[in-house]
Amino acid sequence: MNSQLEYTRPRLILLVALRVAIGWHFMYEGIAKIFQANWSAYAYLMDSEGILSDFFHNIASNPEVLNIIDLINMYGLVLIGFLMITGLFSRYAKIAAMLLLLFYYLAHPPLITAEYLFPGEGSYLWVNKNLIEMLAVAVLFVFPTGHIIGVDRLIQKYTKDERRKKQ
Amino acid sequence: MKEEKSNKPERSELSAKRGIDRRELLKSLATLPFAGALIYGAFRKKQLEHYKHNKLLKTLSLDSSEQAPVYISERKADESVLGIGVIGTGLRGLDLMRAAGFIHPSVIDGWIEDKRENKQDNRLEIFLEQEDLKLSINGVCDVFTVHERKAIEASANLYRTGNNGKMSKPAKVYKNYRDLLEAEDIDAVIIATPDHWHAQMVIDAANAGKHIYIEKPLSLTVEETFAIEKAVRENNVIFQLGHQNRQIESHRKAKEVIRKNILGKITLIETFTNRNSPDGAWVYDIHPDANPNTIDWQKFLGSAPYHPFSAERFFRWRCWWDYSTGLTGDLFTHEYDAINQVMNLGIPGSATASGGIYFYKDGRTVPDVMHVSFEFPWLDLNLLYSATLSNSKNRKKSFYGHDAFMELDQDLIIYADRESTKYKEAIEDGIIPTEKPMITHIPGRSDIDAITSATEQYFAGRGLLYTYRGGRQVDTTHLHLKEWINAIRYGSKVSCGIKEGVEEAITAHMGTTAYRKNKKVFWDADKKQIVAD
Numbered sequence: 001m002n003s004q005l006e007y008t009r010p011r012l013i014l015l016v017a018l019r020v021a022i023g024w025h026f027m028y029e030g031i032a033k034i035f036q037a038n039w040s041a042y043a044y045l046m047d048s049e050g051i052l053s054d055f056f057h058n059i060a061s062n063p064e065v066l067n068i069i070d071l072i073n074m075y076g077l078v079l080i081g082f083l084m085i086t087g088l089f090s091r092y093a094k095i096a097a098m099l100l101l102l103f104y105y106l107a108h109p110p111l112i113t114a115e116y117l118f119p120g121e122g123s124y125l126w127v128n129k130n131l132i133e134m135l136a137v138a139v140l141f142v143f144p145t146g147h148i149i150g151v152d153r154l155i156q157k158y159t160k161d162e163r164r165k166k167q
Numbered sequence: 168m169k170e171e172k173s174n175k176p177e178r179s180e181l182s183a184k185r186g187i188d189r190r191e192l193l194k195s196l197a198t199l200p201f202a203g204a205l206i207y208g209a210f211r212k213k214q215l216e217h218y219k220h221n222k223l224l225k226t227l228s229l230d231s232s233e234q235a236p237v238y239i240s241e242r243k244a245d246e247s248v249l250g251i252g253v254i255g256t257g258l259r260g261l262d263l264m265r266a267a268g269f270i271h272p273s274v275i276d277g278w279i280e281d282k283r284e285n286k287q288d289n290r291l292e293i294f295l296e297q298e299d300l301k302l303s304i305n306g307v308c309d310v311f312t313v314h315e316r317k318a319i320e321a322s323a324n325l326y327r328t329g330n331n332g333k334m335s336k337p338a339k340v341y342k343n344y345r346d347l348l349e350a351e352d353i354d355a356v357i358i359a360t361p362d363h364w365h366a367q368m369v370i371d372a373a374n375a376g377k378h379i380y381i382e383k384p385l386s387l388t389v390e391e392t393f394a395i396e397k398a399v400r401e402n403n404v405i406f407q408l409g410h411q412n413r414q415i416e417s418h419r420k421a422k423e424v425i426r427k428n429i430l431g432k433i434t435l436i437e438t439f440t441n442r443n444s445p446d447g448a449w450v451y452d453i454h455p456d457a458n459p460n461t462i463d464w465q466k467f468l469g470s471a472p473y474h475p476f477s478a479e480r481f482f483r484w485r486c487w488w489d490y491s492t493g494l495t496g497d498l499f500t501h502e503y504d505a506i507n508q509v510m511n512l513g514i515p516g517s518a519t520a521s522g523g524i525y526f527y528k529d530g531r532t533v534p535d536v537m538h539v540s541f542e543f544p545w546l547d548l549n550l551l552y553s554a555t556l557s558n559s560k561n562r563k564k565s566f567y568g569h570d571a572f573m574e575l576d577q578d579l580i581i582y583a584d585r586e587s588t589k590y591k592e593a594i595e596d597g598i599i600p601t602e603k604p605m606i607t608h609i610p611g612r613s614d615i616d617a618i619t620s621a622t623e624q625y626f627a628g629r630g631l632l633y634t635y636r637g638g639r640q641v642d643t644t645h646l647h648l649k650e651w652i653n654a655i656r657y658g659s660k661v662s663c664g665i666k667e668g669v670e671e672a673i674t675a676h677m678g679t680t681a682y683r684k685n686k687k688v689f690w691d692a693d694k695k696q697i698v699a700d
Contacts (some may be wrong), residue, residue, distance in 0.1 A: 020201050027202070029207045085202045087195075127517070153197040 007148065013143045020085050022137060026080025026097060033074045041069050048107045049114040056107045076100070087150015094141045101134035169326050182419045186207050208231045218419035219598055226593045227606065228427050239254035249652065252353040252377070254344045254368060255360035256318035258451070259382055260309070263409075264321050266644035269304050270294065271321040276329040286616035295327060297645055299650050308341040310463040311481070313456050317339055342463075344368060348375040355405070355655060357648075358382065361490040361495075363471045364403040366391035369406075373398040378405040378655050379655075380648060383504070384496035385672035389697055392672040399665045407661045410504040414646035417579040420608040421566075429581065429606070430568025431589055433510075437551045438502035440494060443559035448535060449485035451480045451495075479530075486531035487679040488683075493533030494522075495678035503573070504663065505564060506550065507670055514673045515541035515550065517689045526557035539678040552678065564697045571605065576688050674699075 007015075033039045041060070048056035059065050076096070083093035108116060110124035120131070146152035184555040201558040217563055222647055250401045251267065253260055261271060278291040304322035309315045322338035341347035348356065355378035358368050366386050372379050375508045379399070385408055393485040399406045412418065424430065442448060471489045476482060485497055508510060523536030535556040553562075566573040570587040574580045583590050585601040593599040647663075652659045663671075675689065680697050687700040 016198065019511055020198050024201065024205055027205055028209060031205075035209070035213050058286075081205075085205070086199050136344075149194055149197050151195050153191065157191060 002093055005092055007143075007145075012145060012148060015140065015143055016087075016149045018136060019087065019090070019140050019150075020142070022097070022133060023081045023084030023086075023093075025081070025133070026084060030074055030077030030079075030081060034078070039070070039074065040066065041073050042066060044118060045107065047118045049116065050109040050111055052104065052106050072100075087146030087152050088155075089147030090144060090150060090152055091141070094137050097137045098134050098141070101130050102120050103136065105130040105134065107116070188233040189481050200667075201357060201676070211540070222598050223605070226590065226598060229429075229606070230486050246301060246656065248301050248303045249655065250305040250350075250352045250354045251302050251357045252307045252308070252341075252347045252350065253318060253322075254347065254356055254358045255364075255382075256307055256314045257308040257311070257359065259542070260314070260357070260359035261317060261321060262542075262644060263359055263380070263382075263648070264304065264318065264623065265294070266297075266642055266648050267302050267304070267357070268297065268300055268327070269302075269321045269324055272324050272328060272330040272332065273333075275324075275327065281695050293642070297642065298649065300402060300649055302347050302652070303352075304338045306350055308340045308344045308347050310459045310466045311454070311457065313454055336431050345371060348372055348377055353377060355379070355571070355651075359409075360526040361467075361484045362387045362492050363490045364469055366395050367469065368397040369395045373402040373404050373406075376402060376404065378651070380407045380409060380651050381672065382409040384500045384675050385668040386676075387492060389676050389695070391672060392669055392676070393695055396665050396669050402601050405651060405654045405661065406665045406668070407647065407654070408504075408643075408663040408665075408671065409647065410501065410663045410667075411643040411647035411669070412501055412505055413508055413662040414643040414650070415505075415577060417575060417577055417608055418505055418508055421573065424579070424581065424606075425566075426511055429571060430573055431584075432547070432568055432691030433566055433568040434547055435540075435549050435551070436506055436510075436565040437504060437562075437565040438499070438551065439562035439564070440498040440502070441555035441558055441562055441642045442518060442556050447558040447559075449483050450527065450529065453482050459483065480672075483531075486527075486529070486533055488532045491533060492675055492679055492698055494535075494537045494554045494556075494673045495520075495539060495552075495682070496672075498554065499539065499678060500675050502552060502564065503550075503674050504667065504671050507667065507674075508662070509575070510546075512543055512546070512550070512670075514690050515677060516544045517542045517687055518674075518681045519687045521685075522554075522682060526555075534682065537682065539681065541674065566666060568632075579606075580604045581606040585629055649662050 027071070044068075045056045045060035059069055080097050080100070083089050084097065105128065108114070108118065108120075108128075110126055110128045110131075112125065136149050144152075147156050188645075237673075253264060256264070264270070267276070275294075277289065278288070278294075281288045295412065303325075304318075307315065307318040307322060308624075309318060309397040319337045319340060323334040323336065324332075325335035326333050328334075339350070347353060356372050358365065358372070358379065358381040360368060360382075362384060365381060365384075366388075369379055369381055369385075372397075386395055394415070394498060459476045462476070462478070463483070463484055467481055468474065474489070480487060485493070491497060494594075503512075518539055518541045520537065520539040522534040524531060524534055525536045527535045537552070537554045539552040540549060541552075561576075568577065570589040571584055572582045581604060583594060583599045583601050583605045585594065587594065592600050594601055599605055651661055653659045677688050677697055679688060680699070684699050688697050691698050691700070692698075
């Protein structure tokens with residue numbers, strides 16, 4: 001890694017803070033859905049527009065697939081959020097987070113022509129907060145911090161120690 | 168990453184020797200407390216919502232929700248098939264046959280075709296899942312040969328298949344409905360003829376001892392209404408008027424809301440009809456085969472004033488007072504019956520009306536825009552009906568109470584009034600919201616409940632709750648017929664019997680009379696007459 005991009009203290013603090021904040025957002029989105037009786041992604045998927053809208057409508061109209069999507073959006077979000085906050089398996093958590101955010105973006109892209117029933121805060125054109133959050137996770141992906149501040153550090157040490165013992 | 172590790176080899180070696188030191192552990196678990204804080208916060212938030220929710224339910228006396236009435240549906244083992252006769256097999260008659268389980272095979276073929284293009288089209292599945300009521304259509308009667316043929320073909324479709332499927336024995340065709348009423352293999356009749364035929368047919372059917380399901384409105388005149396009532400009561404037949412909306416779940420929930428006085432004193436109820444298509448304005452297609460040879464015009468006319476053969480009048484009979492009761496009888500009765508179901512209004516004390524033929528200047532005599540205002544002085548209540556056939560905005564039944572406002576349709580939404588006396592304290596405490604719905608009932612759920620999620624609030628506020636839940640449309644006509652069949656078989660109750668029918672008809676006739684006489688009219692309950700001002 002280029003020395004210019006060294007993990008100085010302020011950089012490290014901000015990167016960890018960003019990781020924890022995004023993790024927090026994911027985890028609470030999941031918890032809120034779990035707490036809400038009868039929550040389902042149905043309406044969100046049915047409200048989809050853009051080139052992939054047929055795909056999302058099909059998911060919504062298939063009860064079995066919808067059930068899986070619902071579970072991912074409840075427990076998956078909590079798990080991803082927890083992993084990002086704690087910095088555990090953070091590489092995989094970030095890949096999953098980016099994938100989900102990509103799907104959210106593609107399901108409701110802020111197109112010129114799109115008009116959604118779903119409540120949305122703010123005004124967006126092509127770029128929305130899902131896309132920004134996805135890019136933020138991408139930044140975290142290339143600037144990982146879990147091995148410095150996070151449970152990954154513990155794992156890394158452990159595996160390294162094990163390797164050393166074997167040698 | 169690699170550099171990071173290689174920068175600090177000594178420390179790693181050190182920790183490898185000593186195991187994991189405290190500093191390492193701190194760095195590894197530094198962010199864990201955030202997860203703990205989030206879980207704590209989430210539960211606190213949930214707790215607060217739960218507290219507010221319970222308090223709201225308590226304030227509204229909704230903490231002990233009542234069960235919806237359960238109808239007897241346990242079948243006897245030796246249950247026999249009921250023989251049904253259908254009189255009038257036009258559009259609505261075929262709808263009723265479908266709701267009874269007998270669909271025209273070409274409809275099934277059409278659905279299969281549509282399903283190929285649109286996989287989400289589930290009309291076929293819904294129909295196939297519809298309960299078998301164990302009926303046999305043994306007789307059909309219509310004055311138009313095309314209607315007759317369609318009914319015969321539908322009656323033979325016991326196995327619910329398309330045109331190439333297996334068929335059962337078709338119904339017998341009767342040229343005269345009185346012969347159908349004498350048939351021994353017919354226990355009950357479904358009547359879906361124009362309004363001017365209702366009274367005679369119901370009276371004849373009751374006198375023949377047949378149970379009766381008849382389309383709304385009950386009658387064309389006040390005199391007919393009481394003649395029907397007499398015949399039905401004297402012959403002790405099971406009678407159901409075709410207001411299938413009685414089966415809408417939200418209407419039953421609304422009744423509970425009224426009983427628990429959640430709205431406070433209600434002084435105004437508004438009901439509406441908005442339609443904006445030729446079909447909606449009763450300008451139905453004229454069948455190409457319609458002519459004096461295929462339509463028995465004299466039979467169609469019956470007791471109506473003479474008019475030379477007119478295919479237009481035959482198919483679009485709702486547009487003329489000679490055969491129809493216009494907006495009040497055809498569409499307002501749905502609205503009135505719903506309100507009567509919820510509030511037991513009975514017959515109003517007086518009515519005034521206005522309106523005109525403003526859009527469909529096609530020779531019709533019934534209005535296409537109309538307002539009727541009914542007074543119920545003993546309830547301190549005004550019921551307004553506002554209708555147009557040239558705009559399709561969906562206006563929902565609205566109940567205005569001093570403490571809250573209720574909108575009723577397939578779903579039910581209640582907003583607290585910010586000037587409410589009863590909820591003043593709860594509004595101030597933030598327990599009851601005024602800007603968003605206080606209560607909603609979503610079709611498919613058993614409870615009336617306070618809305619909890621922002622998404623639900625959003626959809627409720629736009630009248631899209633039903634869509635939001637993706638609920639399956641239940642055929643209320645099927646449920647209404649089933650209720651009637653159950654009453655015949657097991658002696659259970661019908662929800663729209665002769666009492667409700669009389670109330671519906673007289674209320675509609677008061678509106679019609681007020682409009683046609685252009686005067687305020689009153690109901691004289693002793694003389695059983697509508698009297699003008």
